[in-house]
Amino acid sequence: MSDCVFCKIIKGEIPSIKVYENDDIIVFKDINPAAPIHVLVVPKVHIECLEALNQDNIDVVTKIHAAILETTKILGINTDGYRVIVNCGKNGGQTVPHLHYHILGGAEFGEKII
Numbered sequence: 001m002s003d004c005v006f007c008k009i010i011k012g013e014i015p016s017i018k019v020y021e022n023d024d025i026i027v028f029k030d031i032n033p034a035a036p037i038h039v040l041v042v043p044k045v046h047i048e049c050l051e052a053l054n055q056d057n058i059d060v061v062t063k064i065h066a067a068i069l070e071t072t073k074i075l076g077i078n079t080d081g082y083r084v085i086v087n088c089g090k091n092g093g094q095t096v097p098h099l100h101y102h103i104l105g106g107a108e109f110g111e112k113i114i
Helices: 005-011 059-075
Strands: 018-021 025-029 037-043 083-085 101-105
Touching (some): 005 025, 018 059, 025 059, 037 059, 059 101
Antiparallel strands (some): 025 037, 037 101, 083 101
């Protein structure tokens, strides 16, 4: 999508601070962090949200989770713990219509989400 912020980051049209990247996934720092460590895990293929997953693109979820495991090792939060969040749709708090996962770490979170 030509007007998607994450697609522009993937293409290099908007700068980001990359933490991890492979052929299918890019991970970069969130510009408005909600924790000491806050990165976004984004598939390079444009998928609007979880509800847009189907048999043709569902394999991207496995690739995202593999990237999450690699990223938490790079960030050094894999042993102490971290939180992974996916927002879906307006009521779910999704502000960019491109599937992405948030990894938050570097702090001790309580059991409540909100």
